[in-house]
Structures are given as structure tokens and as C-alpha cells.
Amino acid sequence: MVDLLTVDHLGIGIPRGSNTVALVEDVSFTVRAGESYGIVGESGCGKSTTIRAIIRLLTGKARITRGAVRFDGVDLAQAKESALQSIRGAGIGMVFQDPLTALNPVLTVGRQIAEGLRYHGQLSAADRHARMLEAMRLVGLPDPARIAASYPHELSGGQRQRAAIAIALIASPRLLLADEPTTALDVTIQAQILRLLSDLRSRLGMALVLVTHDLGVVAQTCDRVAVMYSGRIVEEAPIRRIFENPRHPYTVALLNSIPRGSRAGHPLHPIAGMPPDPAHRPSGCSFAARCPNRQTDCEAVAPGWTPDAGGGGFACFHPARAHAEVPHG
Amino acid sequence: MAEQPLLSVIGLDKYFPLRRSLVAGFMGQPQHWVQAAQGVTFTVARGESFGLVGESGCGKTTLGRLVLGLLPVDDGAIRFDGQDVTKVDPATRRALRRQMQMVFQDPYSSLNPRMRIGRAIAEPLRLHGIVPADQVEHEVARLLERVGLPSSAAGRYPSELSGGQRQRVGIARALSVRPKLLVADEAVSGLDVSVRAQVLNLLDDLRRDLGLTLLFISHDLGVIEYLCETVGVMYLGTMVENGPTSQVFARPAHPYTRALLASIPRADPTLAQSDETPLAGEPPSPVNPPSGCPFRTRCPDAQGMCETSPPRVTLPGGRWAACHFAAETMNAQLQ
Numbered sequence: 001m002v003d004l005l006t007v008d009h010l011g012i013g014i015p016r017g018s019n020t021v022a023l024v025e026d027v028s029f030t031v032r033a034g035e036s037y038g039i040v041g042e043s044g045c046g047k048s049t050t051i052r053a054i055i056r057l058l059t060g061k062a063r064i065t066r067g068a069v070r071f072d073g074v075d076l077a078q079a080k081e082s083a084l085q086s087i088r089g090a091g092i093g094m095v096f097q098d099p100l101t102a103l104n105p106v107l108t109v110g111r112q113i114a115e116g117l118r119y120h121g122q123l124s125a126a127d128r129h130a131r132m133l134e135a136m137r138l139v140g141l142p143d144p145a146r147i148a149a150s151y152p153h154e155l156s157g158g159q160r161q162r163a164a165i166a167i168a169l170i171a172s173p174r175l176l177l178a179d180e181p182t183t184a185l186d187v188t189i190q191a192q193i194l195r196l197l198s199d200l201r202s203r204l205g206m207a208l209v210l211v212t213h214d215l216g217v218v219a220q221t222c223d224r225v226a227v228m229y230s231g232r233i234v235e236e237a238p239i240r241r242i243f244e245n246p247r248h249p250y251t252v253a254l255l256n257s258i259p260r261g262s263r264a265g266h267p268l269h270p271i272a273g274m275p276p277d278p279a280h281r282p283s284g285c286s287f288a289a290r291c292p293n294r295q296t297d298c299e300a301v302a303p304g305w306t307p308d309a310g311g312g313g314f315a316c317f318h319p320a321r322a323h324a325e326v327p328h329g
Numbered sequence: 330m331a332e333q334p335l336l337s338v339i340g341l342d343k344y345f346p347l348r349r350s351l352v353a354g355f356m357g358q359p360q361h362w363v364q365a366a367q368g369v370t371f372t373v374a375r376g377e378s379f380g381l382v383g384e385s386g387c388g389k390t391t392l393g394r395l396v397l398g399l400l401p402v403d404d405g406a407i408r409f410d411g412q413d414v415t416k417v418d419p420a421t422r423r424a425l426r427r428q429m430q431m432v433f434q435d436p437y438s439s440l441n442p443r444m445r446i447g448r449a450i451a452e453p454l455r456l457h458g459i460v461p462a463d464q465v466e467h468e469v470a471r472l473l474e475r476v477g478l479p480s481s482a483a484g485r486y487p488s489e490l491s492g493g494q495r496q497r498v499g500i501a502r503a504l505s506v507r508p509k510l511l512v513a514d515e516a517v518s519g520l521d522v523s524v525r526a527q528v529l530n531l532l533d534d535l536r537r538d539l540g541l542t543l544l545f546i547s548h549d550l551g552v553i554e555y556l557c558e559t560v561g562v563m564y565l566g567t568m569v570e571n572g573p574t575s576q577v578f579a580r581p582a583h584p585y586t587r588a589l590l591a592s593i594p595r596a597d598p599t600l601a602q603s604d605e606t607p608l609a610g611e612p613p614s615p616v617n618p619p620s621g622c623p624f625r626t627r628c629p630d631a632q633g634m635c636e637t638s639p640p641r642v643t644l645p646g647g648r649w650a651a652c653h654f655a656a657e658t659m660n661a662q663l664q
Contacts, residue, residue: 188589192607216551258522274491
């Protein structure tokens with residue numbers, strides 16, 4: 001498969017006084033055409049910041065401090081705003097966590113869905129209208145003509161997220177970035193939206209980068225996954241390997257802290273302590289203070305990247321043992 | 330178990346009036362009501378952890394508030410330790426309320442940002458005279474340690490603590506008056522998985538060590554399965570299924586429970602996404618819930634008879650489900 005997006009040693013920082021606090025450090029990954037790539041981690045690990053930086057939608061004073069984001073031969077980290085405009089929507093679409101805040105409350109849903117077409121291609125108003133209704137049907141919105149004339153507050157949470165997905169898809173992007181797209185939804189609606197994203201990906205041949213805190217969502221949706229902790233990717237692997245043979249102690253700990261049955265049958269092992277403050281990260285491994293495998297070398301320098309035989313790799317001096325044979329998903 | 334349950338909820342109804350414009354009132358247009366609870370009946374044994382699960386708007390939070398007496402009931406009874414909470418005089422109610430405490434979803438908005446943690450916990454101790462005044466400080470330290478916080482946390486403000494630590498403070502505050510029942514409404518929903526696990530284990534340890542009874546309200550089926558021995562599944566203000574969690578989760582008898590369980594994304598990539606098509610549509614409005622079975626408009630098994638109120642079908646293992654086909658649904662899943 002062709003590499004569609006390459007994030008190369010990306011660093012993101014936010015100025016504080018005369019210093020810069022690093023929110024994301026040295027993040028590298030590649031998304032291939034048509035694949036579904038997950039980024040998982042807990043609050044503050046930098047996962048949302050990373051995907052917002054890809055299409056340069058960082059909020060506040062956060063800035064890309066180093067590295068490159070290559071898409072279609074263009075380095076988005078360096079691109080001018082005009083170049084970004086043509087890539088946003090037509091090259092890369094984005095879906096956010098909360099569809100209510102992502103939608104404009106005073107414009108009809110139909111107008112917001114069709115808006116993207118004004119900036120991409122030379123379609124007549126009638127053609128734009130037809131494409132809008134088609135996009136609404138594609139995302140499973142019932143009665144498109146009626147919903148097109150509705151305002152966001154008149155729709156349910158699930159319908160709003162479908163509308164937000166229609167907005168992201170209207171200009172036929174090759175990559176969809178989704179930041180916690182189902183976190184605000186009920187579980188039965190979440191199942192519908194995840195099914196929709198998978199269907200759209202296979203029908204449109206689109207790649208998906210899905211950011212989530214939910215390991216279940218990743219397991220059911222993604223081909224490969226990166227685990228982030230304290231601003232870095234600590235492990236990357238094909239989806240089955242990460243669940244069957246996690247190597248980084250943080251990944252192991254994360255998997256041990258999700259409920260999978262009764263406490264009697266499957267006791268949870270919480271991770272003691274807290275991630276470090278980004279302004280005061282230790283010089284060694286950021287996870288060392290909470291890590292059961294910690295040794296003295298962990299505190300001296302941050303571990304480099306160790307590639308794994310089955311694809312992916314991890315950043316740890318003392319990883320969990322590799323199983324003899326790892327089936328690749 | 331001949332012992333009297335700590336909490337019995339019997340035929341509980343609660344409707345909220347929908348705001349109606351003045352003109353609509355004059356024009357004689359009918360008043361609409363939101364059905365938040367309708368005929369809800371269940372019991373919670375002493376020392377049990379009971380999970381109330383359902384999606385947004387199913388009435389689970391309202392039910393928790395009704396139990397605590399934070400909202401008046403429209404009909405039905407809530408027996409707590411043998412007394413009907415809805416009928417007692419104000420003085421008795423106050424005494425009863427001390428025995429049931431609440432842990433809220435967001436410990437940040439439930440703690441006064443300008444009050445140090447120690448004072449926040451000391452307040453209920455003083456109000457209810459739990460310990461003599463000269464021992465309050467000592468008791469605060471003991472409570473903080475009980476929930477896994479250093480006693481030095483007493484001098485901190487809520488903003489200086491993490492989400493998990495604040496939730497521990499919320500729990501310490503609820504425990505301070507030595508309640509029998511703890512109602513926890515989405516108490517771990519705002520927490521990251523690693524911290525959530527800590528708080529879940531804490532709640533379970535407290536229940537065992539202090540003999541507390543826990544009414545745990547959550548939308549998260551995994552959390553309910555982990556923590557609760559018994560589960561009640563809510564849909565549109567009614568309880569549709571009730572029974573031991575392990576049995577209900579292994580062989581759901583109500584089609585809604587079955588759909589809910591099939592919707593959970595399982596953290597195991599070898600389990601393909603459930604073959605069952607996701608539940609179509611969205612819950613109907615609780616303003617005009619469907620007649621008969623509230624789930625029939627989305628139910629894959631619905632038939633003509635579902636337009637009449639479904640019976641409460643008693644099932645083996647101390648379970649029941651409100652569905653004409655409960656036994657068939659449950660038995661269809663026998664492996």
C-alpha cells in the first residue's frame with residue numbers, strides 16, 4: 001500500500017514565559033492509503049494535539065516546533081494557509097468529538113454540508129444541492145430534504161455526528177481524521193457511527209486516523225495502532241499484536257486497567273500515580289516513575305525506538321517479553 | 330435471603346411537565362409530560378452493589394434522585410430500611426437522608442472551589458455531629474486515608490487535585506456521615522481508564538469493608554459488569570430487565586439488553602464486530618413514549634401483541650424481564 005500521510009519527528013510546543021513547553025515530542029508514524037490507523041491514550045497524552053497539527057488546526061498558542069507532516073508531496077507543517085485550504089476538505093477531512101460545537105448553530109445543516117463544495121471544484125448550485133443530498137444519504141441521515149433544512153439543535157446527537165461526517169466527506173477526501181468521534185454518544189449510537197465509518201472507508205477507499213481513549217473502539221475499528229503517553233508514541237503495532245503481545249509496560253498496564261468481566265474473575269490493576277506535568281518531564285523515560293519494569297537506566301535517558309519483528313515497535317529498555325509466534329492481523 | 334432488603338422501590342412513577350407557552354395554556358392545548366419513571370420496581374439487599382444501566386434520557390439519574398429524596402415522587406413507594414421515604418415527616422426524612430449519600434459525576438463542580446478539602450469534609454461531620462468537635466480534624470485525616478489520599482490533602486484546594494483525587498474527596502465526603510447506602514451517579518465517567526480502575530476498586534473495597542450498599546448508576550456496561558452483583562436495565566423510564574449481572578450479561582432476556590451488550594466495542598480484535606446489525610434508529614422521545622412496550626419501535630422481534638403492556642416475566646435465577654418473549658430470547662442464547 002502507498003504511504004498517504006507521513007508524520008516525521010513532529011514536535012508541538014506551547015510558549016510559557018521564556019520557555020516552550022513540549023506537548024508532543026518526536027512523534028513519527030505513517031498512514032497508508034485506505035488503512036485505518038488508531039491513536040490511543042489517556043487525557044493529556046497529546047493524541048488530539050497531534051491530529052489537529054496534521055491539518056494545522058492547533059488551538060491557542062500551540063505551535064509545531066519541529067518535524068514534517070507530508071501529504072501528497074506537500075509538507076503541511078510548512079505549507080502556506082492557501083495551500084492548506086485546498087487540502088482541508090478535498091484531501092483531508094476532519095470529524096470532532098462534539099458535533100454540537102463543531103456545527104454552526106445559526107446555519108441549516110444542509111448549507112453547512114454543501115459549504116465545502118464552494119471551495120473545491122466549480123459546481124453549479126443545483127449540482128451542489130444534489131451532492132449534498134447524496135452525502136446525507138451516504139451517512140445514513142433519514143429524510144435528507146427535511147434534515148437539510150433543519151438547524152443543528154433540531155437533530156439528535158447521533159444525527160448531528162452523521163451531519164458532521166457528511167461535512168467532512170462532501171469534497172471526497174482521501175484521509176479522514178476523527179478525534180473521539182463517538183465519545184459523546186450513547187453506546188448503541190456509537191455502534192452505528194463506528195459501523196458507518198468502517199463502511200464509508202471500504203466504499204470510498206478512504207484512510208482513517210481515529211483518535212480515542214477507548215481500547216474497545218480501536219480493537220473494532222483499526223488496522224494498526226499507536227499508543228501515546230506523555231507526548232510520545234511509546235508503542236505502535238498491528239492491531240492484534242497490541243492486544244495479544246503488548247511490549248511497552250504502559251500498554252500492558254492500560255490493557256490491565258479496562259474492565260473485562262467481574263472483579264472476582266478479572267481483577268483490575270490500576271496504574272498507580274499520574275503522568276508527569278509536560279513542563280516538568282523527567283530526563284529519562286516519562287513512564288519510569290509508574291513502571292513495574294523500571295531500572296536505573298530508565299531514569300537516565302529516554303529510551304529510543306526499538307522496531308518489532310511483527311511491524312511497529314516500542315520505546316522501552318525493558319519491554320514485556322515477545323511471544324514466540326505472533327499472528328499478524 | 331429472608332432478610333428485609335435495605336431498599337425497595339415499588340411502582341415508582343415520575344413525570345416532569347414540559348414547559349408550555351402561556352398562549353398554549355389559554356388555548357387549552359394539552360399539557361405534555363416527560364415520562365422519567367414509570368412503574369419502576371426493584372429491591373437492593375443490604376451490602377449489595379446494584380447497577381442501574383441505560384442510555385441518556387432513560388431515567389436512571391432521575392431514579393437515583395428519587396431514591397435520595399432529592400425529587401418528589403408522583404406515585405409509588407421507596408422503602409429504605411423499612412420506612413417509606415416518600416411518606417415520613419421532615420425530621421425523620423432528614424435522619425434517613427444521612428444514611429443515604431451521593432457521589433456525583435463531576436467532583437469538580439460538586440466541591441466548593443474556595444473551600445479547602447479538609448473543611449469540605451469537616452462540614453457534614455459538624456452538621457450532623459458525627460464526632461465531637463475536638464476530634465473533627467482527626468476524623469478528616471482518617472477519612473482521607475480511607476479513600477487513599479494523604480492526610481496532608483486536607484490543606485489543598487480542589488483545583489490542586491487531579492480528577493481521580495477529587496473523586497476520592499467526593500467519596501470521603503459522602504462517607505463522612507457513615508451512610509448505609511451510597512448512590513454513585515456516573516461516578517467514574519469523567520476519569521481516564523487507569524484512574525477509573527483505582528476508583529472502582531476503592532468503591533468495591535469500601536463496600537466490602539464497611540458493609541455499604543451501593544446503587545451504581547452508569548451508562549458503561551463494562552463498569553457495571555465489573556462492580557455490580559445485580560443489574561437493572563432502564564429504557565425510556567421503565568426497567569426492562571433485572572437480575573444477577575453475570576447471568577443477565579451472559580444470556581440477556583430482553584431484546585434491548587441484548588442489543589445494548591452487542592453494541593459494546595470489545596477490547597479484543599479477534600472478536601469481529603458483532604454480526605448483529607446495530608440497533609437502528611434512536612430512542613423515541615420520552616414526551617410521547619410508544620404505547621405498550623416502550624422498546625417495540627426499535628425492537629427486531631416486535632409483534633402485534635407488543636402494543637399492549639409487556640408482562641413482567643419471571644425467569645430462573647431470580648431474574649425477570651419485561652417482554653412477552655423473555656424466556657424465548659434467553660433460551661435462544663443457550664450454547
